[in-house]
Amino acid sequence: MEHAKTDAPVRNGTFHVPMYGEFTSRHNRKTRYALSLTERDLTVQKITSSSQAGRGKVVFNLRDCIGCRAHRTDEPADVAACFTAYFYPFKKRWASSGVSRQRVEQCFEVASTQDPHWNLQEAQRWAGAISDGSVRNRPQKTGALCSEVQRPCKFLVLLNPQSGKGQAHILFTRHVQGMLQEAGVPYTLIITERQNHARELVREADLSQWDALVIMSGDGLLFEVVNGLMERGDWEQAIRTPLGVLPGGSGNALAASIHHYAGLQPVTSEELLVSCGFTLCKSFVWRMDLTSVHMASGLKMFSFLSLAWGFVADVDIESEKYRRVGPARFTLGTLIRLTSLRVYRGKLSYLLAEDPRGPSNTSVQNSSTPVRPTVHRDPSARNQPFRNSCNSNNALNPKRSSESPASVLGPPDSLLVPLDQPVPAHWTVVPDEAFVLVLAVYQSHLAEDLLAAPASRLEDGVIHLMYVKAGISRAALLRLFLAMEKGTHLGTSCPHVEYVKVRALRLEPLSPKGTITIDGELVEYGPVQAQIHCSLARLIAG
Template structure:
């Protein structure tokens, strides 16, 4: 072992070197070298030009040591699991793909000694990989921590009804490789997730992960905000695994990782990889007030007009997956509507510099080391009734008003320790006029109004190219009446590449705001929050930066 002071400070000490055989052919030998940021594998051969492969440890999710299935085999084994970017088959671009590297350790005839050596390597690789988490340019994370106890909520009816199968096929194995214990809960009805997290003992969990569309995360966030211990509850890291048809947050999380575009199973693999790495950052939430005085918390969007119509009306096509939005768009374009209403907003005067957090690379004292031997991870499966349907929430009659919310840096609260509520200091009452500092839009005829706080509105809709999960902005778009059908279609086609703002469309307006108010005048219409239909009427919203935490890298 070679030691280096800088490596010792980072938690990994020196360079580890060994020679091992192939798991299937003892005649094939490899030299393996572990350094601070890489694992180098080179075949030992008498011929020149030996093949060498270098793996970046930032792509490694785990490593395990184990005995072989043959009790007469004195050797031991260790296997490292990588998800590097590799060129896609039959198409351009790259995507994360699984690579497994396995070696046989047979230094002596003592099985225990060989197993101990395999465990030493597995532990060293895991430790070094934990120090080499992926990074986004110019961004540091508040915390680097691999979740060790994860509650995973799966809606089996989301999207095309394949969420559970996708979890079994792609994510279950990844979590085993990363030694992340989890409990799998199958949601059985509308608001099941909301009710569950409202009552759950969250001290038992290090993260709550959603395997569904965006609607289930909406339930979870509002369930957390309804708890008496909301201050601690909303700090529970949230993860997203795309299992629906929209998957807007999953696409946004993937985008924030500065990875090449991905869809379908490739997007799922990317989000699963980030879950295994366990990088935690801030997530902005938006407080939304409805005319009934109910308050909701939103992580994605508030929409009225064309976007909300397409989202809700395309429900009938959800069995076809993400293409439902294209079908809904074409149908709504054919019968394009114009809505009358009043819009006002508090614009952002200056764009603040992004605040950088600090990195805590070591595990807390309470976090146990992951086992190096192969073992069955604790997994609870709570089955769903096959006869139950899981519908989206198209009304708010079953929702409880929020009476307690989180206190974070820069967030105002009022009340005593047990009844503190979040103060929306920028918002007057809905029955009061907006302050003079707000901008009132002169136009009253709109095709759509969309307030979004993530980069993507769907897997293939890069709606707010400059948005980040924690930028502190509501990205407000609206399209005024007079736009032609072909021009509106061009905007949405350009949105696939995030180039719609460069189209020069005079009917499209984009603003960064902190708060907004929308007052529909047209007697009928649809307003949606995070893709869920809410009551139609006046609505206003204010952003609260960093209110929640999100697993992304």
């Protein structure tokens, strides 16, 4: 028999808490449990003799709950009803140290009367109160948190079946599909079939059909989606569509960054997928910076992760042949490239983040005078293919992009001058012209296990620029990347490594051959400049 507390109830949405009830387990009708629901917790206490009081008690934090549903039992003649809550608390790993989110299902049977309708209503009352509590237990709206995806909602899931080891669809079915069902979130799944499929879709689609766009892939598919949104006539509204990220590729840098921003212990592979799936179901929306990147051909694109030249870009592209081994491809590629270290010549300039002479990030977005660069177009560049660092079906389509003038898409780049003009006098010009690598990142991670910019945040308005000058030994460079796994590489005191926070930069390669990547995608080789735009996009994060 159920008992309801009436002392000083607190209204939680459309439900009053605390609530108290006694129910049997759906899986063992001989065992009864006392349930106590408050604004923050669901306490499950096994009812037993007084000598064992306190044993068998489990407290579930509603922040770890993604949903609860009421339903009939599997037996048609049964008058009982059930409510099932789905929790993903942190639990110790069974085979290693540390913790990760692990699924816990709690199912209870309501059979207080012989009236099946009353039993179902009572199950619905408990399911509604638990679901409501899980939604209301959210982070405070401070910093980059700006909203949440309102329920009921519908997601569009774009999945690249070729990313990583080619198991994205299997992983989605194994983990994410059930989580979305538990959270009560309907979705439309589209499996990309070719290069720019997702880019074309989001560029032309009626986005009002969905409350969020979810990308199940590596970082390459998100790069395509972001640029598709920025090519729309209504780009200012379109880019505010919440973006969800599910790791299904090799790098998964943004997924690892989202996990890191939540202050959680590092996880990889399927544990990272479960973490991001949980974040997706909770649906808190945060602001995210984007960086506009200009190429010498006149092509302009938007980047959410990184711009790389030299060693990092070489490893990213040259390790494509090992992509079936997953994230280990980058470790293997690093070791191979270390055996024949390359040095690149070029000029690097940047605007320091704290430089008072540059406009603020707010004024950058609100400026009404866009920069119109004078560019020298290479007639052959229009048909020059771009390669995809993930070797997937999501490579950038240069033919479409090069047809759009650099000043058409997105906010004006008021910190930049045309590439054929010298950088402003208040910019810093690096005196060295021989580099092993130049890496500009705007998220914390460069890969699942590479914490490249520990100080980075989603909307800090900063490009974290690291460059390694020629003269560094192979051993020192290896130590640098080993330290990057824990984010301690900036404290190695290596004289060849420099790190600065900037708001804009220009890179002018002088070596005739080389590799430049944007968000892991191979782009045209030549002069490039970039400027960060604060809070331009929206991201579902924890």
